[in-house]
Amino acid sequence: MITTASTVDPVEPAAQRSIIFADGYLNKLSGERIEYECRRRLETGCRELELNFSNTEIVNSIGISILLGVIDTASDKGARIVFSEVNDETVELFEMLGLTKHVVIE
Amino acid sequence: MAEHSHKLIHAFGALAELGHEITNKNNFQETIRTSLHLISGALGIMRGSVARYSRFGHELNMLAIRGLGDDFPLSLSLCSEDERQFLSNGLNPIEISQAKVLPFFQVYDSSFERRSLELFVPLVVRDEIVGAIFLGEKASGDPYTNYEKEIICAMGHHIGVAIAQRNLMAEIERQAEQNRLLFDEMRSTYHDTVKAFAAAIDCKDKYTEGHSVRVGKFSEIIAAEMGWGNDEVEGAAVAGYLHDVGKLTVERKIINAPYRINAKESAELNKHPSVGFEILQPIHHPFTDVPLAAKYHHERLDGRGYPDGLFDREIPYIAKIVNLADSFDAMTTDRPYRARRGAKDVIEDLQRNAGRQFAPELVTAFLGGLLKELAGENREKRFRRLLGREYMETEGIRDKLRYTLNEMAPTTPMTYVAAAASVSELPIH
Structure with a gap:
């Protein structure tokens, strides 16, 4: 199932693997919506969650915090998190802050 | 060295954003939630919370909470006067594992351990405790370094000031409301007196x-x-x-x-x-x-x-x-x-x-x-x-x-x- 944070159907059951596009939402308080959506999918059976960063140029501290929230929830549920299409600069940031210890970068 | 500089720049970016957030007249709850994101995101901290101290109930009441689970207490009691005095001595991160001699950390030990909380940061403004930050483990799994604790202190100072300002505003609003009621009462008394005089004159x-x-x-x-x-x-x-x-x-x-x-x-x-x-x-x-x-x-x-x-x-x-x-x-x-x-x-x-x-x-x-x-x-x-x-x-x-x-x-x-x-x-x- 592929969705962006802005086009979510709240009643649709999640598939085993879901893709969510981070887009520009991540770096603001409104990015909590992405975290909420990830949690919803993890709670409805999703076991592999892909976060796609193709439209995300930079990730700031708020974005990191939101991603940590997703990682924490996935860890509790025993799910796998994949970050895809992440640019080099952001990968470096994820490595520096230890996020790469918890996710797979594709 | 390059990674250290990179970390520093990232943390300073978060600090600048926090300053901007605090000085903007946003919704207080949103400011605190954003502050918690910024502090977590600046250093890659998995979970934490920000609490406001209530000097009436001697409690730390949660304002923003991330990843601590539904069973984490939303209000933590700071009963001992000595302990309150100790915590208000200054804004220094306390390692929870080292602080178990204090009753507060003994009482909530299981809650802190369950969610791997590592640091407790009292927020002190003008020698008064106004709140606290609880911080969990880092995503890297590394212990907190001294420079990271300094960044936390700097950010904590901003958050403390925001809480103190909010407390002050709430106090001003409360006093203004009391003054308004008092004024209305006096105004009513004045008018009743005036009318009584008028009646006396007319009699x-x-x-x-x-x-x-x-x-x-x-x-x-x-x-x-x-x-x-x-x-x-x-x-x-x-x-x-x-x-x-x-x-x-x-x-x-x-x-x-x-x-x-x-x-x-x-x-x-x-x-x-x-x-x-x-x-x-x-x-x-x-x-x-x-x-x-x-x-x-x-x-x-x-x-x-x-x-x-x-x-x-x-x-x-x-x-x-x-x-x-x-x-x-x-x-x-x-x-x-x-x-x-x-x-x-x-x-x-x-x-x-x-x-x-x-x-x-x-x-x-x-x-x-x-x-x-x-x-x-x-x-x-x-x-x-x-x-x-x-x-x-x-x-x-x-x-x-x-x-x-x-x-x-x-x-x-x-x-x-x-x-x-x-x-x-x-x-x-």
């Missing part, structure tokens, strides 16, 4: 019962018709209520004389404006002109009034209002030596004496208010309550008012020419 004169109250209400109408603000209108009413307070010192037999009083008695009676001023002057009125209204309400524009024979602009405006209200009430109520005068006669009197005794614009405003009520434009029935239904239904009173207002101010909208069905309906004199 002395059995023929003019209710005179002061009516003058207060007519003064209120005039001020309102002049477009004054609420406070000024209220002040005009008070001036009217108290204008005759000096009569309290005049002998009852003079006030109640069922005949025209002689010169000596008249001189005695005519002292009441100055006596009224002397009574009212030492009182701190919310409306400063009240004593002046009492002193000069018998002055006339043409200088033939008393006590000082002032001319037009020398007379305080409030006194001109009370003078008109006082005269109107005298003309429209029965006296021991004559009956009340008819409505048309009173209107003519006011017109004739506008510019002599009365300020013309006040007469226009007052009669305009009366016409508005008669024409149904004002449904408050202010005049009807004071003059009675019969008086208000005097035949031809509306036309008389229109004609008078037209004559008094033919070029202004107050003339009500437009309000008349046609100009030909106006009475021809």
Whole structure:
């Protein structure tokens, strides 16, 4: 199932693997919506969650915090998190802050 | 080294964003939530919370919480005075694993351990604890370094200031509300006192019962018709209520004389404006002109009034209002030596004496208010309550008012020419 944070159907059951596009939402308080959506999918059976960063140029501290929230929830549920299409600069940031210890970068 | 610099730049970016967030007048809850994100994101911290200290309940109440689970307590009690004293010594991160000798950390040990909380940061502003930050493990799994603790302190200082500001605002709002209630209470007491005085003044004169109250209400109408603000209108009413307070010192037999009083008695009676001023002057009125209204309400524009024979602009405006209200009430109520005068006669009197005794614009405003009520434009029935239904239904009173207002101010909208069905309906004199 592929969705962006802005086009979510709240009643649709999640598939085993879901893709969510981070887009520009991540770096603001409104990015909590992405975290909420990830949690919803993890709670409805999703076991592999892909976060796609193709439209995300930079990730700031708020974005990191939101991603940590997703990682924490996935860890509790025993799910796998994949970050895809992440640019080099952001990968470096994820490595520096230890996020790469918890996710797979594709 | 390069990674260290990179980390520093990232953390400084978060610190700058936090400063911006705190100084912006955003929603407080959102500010705190954003602050927690920024501190977590700056150093890659998995979970944490920000709490506000309540000095009433000695509790740390959670304002923002991330990843601590539903079973984490939302309110943590800081019972011991010594412990509170210790925590308010300064803004230094405390390693929870090293602080288990303190009762607070013993009581909540299992909750802290369950969610791997590592740091407790008391938020201290001006030597007072205002809140705390709880921080969990880092995503890297590494222990916190000293430089990271310094960054946490810097960010914690911002968050502490935001909480202290919010507390201060809440206190100011609470005090402002208390002051408002107190002011309303005092205002109500003041008005009750004024009305009690008015009743006391009126008791002395059995023929003019209710005179002061009516003058207060007519003064209120005039001020309102002049477009004054609420406070000024209220002040005009008070001036009217108290204008005759000096009569309290005049002998009852003079006030109640069922005949025209002689010169000596008249001189005695005519002292009441100055006596009224002397009574009212030492009182701190919310409306400063009240004593002046009492002193000069018998002055006339043409200088033939008393006590000082002032001319037009020398007379305080409030006194001109009370003078008109006082005269109107005298003309429209029965006296021991004559009956009340008819409505048309009173209107003519006011017109004739506008510019002599009365300020013309006040007469226009007052009669305009009366016409508005008669024409149904004002449904408050202010005049009807004071003059009675019969008086208000005097035949031809509306036309008389229109004609008078037209004559008094033919070029202004107050003339009500437009309000008349046609100009030909106006009475021809």
